[in-house]
Amino acid sequence: MNRKFRSILMLILSTIGLMSCAPPQHIKEIWNNKYKPINTLPMYGAPYTTKTDAQIKADAQFIKTVTENSGSREKAAKEFAAWGWAEKRKGKNKNSISRFNQSWLLDPKYYQPYWGFGAVFLAEGKPKKASEFFEKALSLIDEEKEKPRLQVDAARAYAWLASEIKKTDSINSEMLYKKANALIDKALNSDPKYGSAYSMGGIISYDQGDYKRAWEIVKRSRDTGSYKFDSKFIEKLSKVMPEP
Numbered sequence: 681m682n683r684k685f686r687s688i689l690m691l692i693l694s695t696i697g698l699m700s701c702a703p704p705q706h707i708k709e710i711w712n713n714k715y716k717p718i719n720t721l722p723m724y725g726a727p728y729t730t731k732t733d734a735q736i737k738a739d740a741q742f743i744k745t746v747t748e749n750s751g752s753r754e755k756a757a758k759e760f761a762a763w764g765w766a767e768k769r770k771g772k773n774k775n776s777i778s779r780f781n782q783s784w785l786l787d788p789k790y791y792q793p794y795w796g797f798g799a800v801f802l803a804e805g806k807p808k809k810a811s812e813f814f815e816k817a818l819s820l821i822d823e824e825k826e827k828p829r830l831q832v833d834a835a836r837a838y839a840w841l842a843s844e845i846k847k848t849d850s851i852n853s854e855m856l857y858k859k860a861n862a863l864i865d866k867a868l869n870s871d872p873k874y875g876s877a878y879s880m881g882g883i884i885s886y887d888q889g890d891y892k893r894a895w896e897i898v899k900r901s902r903d904t905g906s907y908k909f910d911s912k913f914i915e916k917l918s919k920v921m922p923e924p
Contacts, residue, residue, distance in 0.1 A: 719778045722797040722813065724785075739785060746786065757787035764796045773800050791820035795830055798837065807840035828867035828874045835863040839884040846888075857888045868900070875907035882909060882917075891921035898923075 718724040724731065731739070743753065750756035764779035777800055784793035798813035814834035821827055842856035864881035867874055878901040885894035894917055901907040917923075 719781055720774050722777060722781065722784075722800075724781055742782070743786060746782075753786045754790070757783045757790045758792070759783075760786065761790065761792035761796060764793070768796065768799060768803075773803065776800055789820060791817045791822070791830075794820065795833070799833060802833065802837055802840075807837040807844075811837040811841060824870070828871040828877060831863040831867040831870075832874070832877050832880050835860040835867070835884060836880055838863070839880075839887065843887050857884065857890075860884050861888075861890075861893070864897075872900075872904050873906045875901075878907040879909070882913065886913070886917060891917060892924070895921065895924055 718729050718731070718735075721729065746756040746760075747753050750759060760779050760783035764776045764783060767773075767776035767779055776796065780793040780796035780800075783790060783796075794813045794817035798810040798817060801807075801810035801813065811834065814830065814837055817830055818834060821830055838856045838860035842853045842860065845856075846853035861881070861884065864877055864884065867877040868881070871877070878897055881897045882894050882901075885891070885897060898909055898914070898917070901909065
């Protein structure tokens with residue numbers, strides 16, 4: 681970045697009084713996004729970036745080529761989303777974002793790219809940003825069998841946020857825990873055999889301090905034979921509340 685330009689910008693910001701406090705989130709996002717390759721930004725940095733004419737032309741050519749090869753934009757979007765998850769499993773987050781971006785470009789109404797963006801942000805320790813993308817994915821998902829997995833991921837993000845603020849903002853923390861618990865319940869109702877929902881549900885309830893609910897989840901997991909909680913978790917839970 682040009683140092684002279686940055687100095688001028690800092691002077692302008694200080695003149696209008698923005699240097700007395702942290703810049704608003706949207707200002708930080710615009711600033712950060714402006715100096716990153718857009719293919720490493722979810723949705724290519726939209727709405728904070730504007731593509732060049734050359735980039736728009738390249739997008740059109742990409743869509744045309746892969747659609748011809750796959751048979752439809754929707755099918756191609758699924759293929760690139762699958763590629764994105766494969767990169768995510770390898771820990772290659774930038775590559776993962778690039779593939780999810782291509783999936784999103786092909787079909788902005790497909791839930792998988794948003795889920796992928798959220799998963800990457802969660803892996804990077806950014807639950808607030810992750811939750812925004814999970815919310816979008818939840819509003820679009822149309823595959824019943826995939827809903828429990830997405831619901832558990834979103835619950836984890838909400839609970840993470842709740843845990844971060846429970847000592848400073850108990851009202852919003854409780855609201856976030858409530859959202860997380862509701863998603864766990866939905867996941868378990870949809871798929872009573874889904875072990876990760878029991879595991880995450882127990883952890884969330886314990887962290888919230890709702891030990892009664894934690895024991896209820898443990899009991900339900902035993903009744904269904906779907907998940908066996910770690911003995912250390914049971915020991916910790918028993919210390920704060922004996923099993924009812």
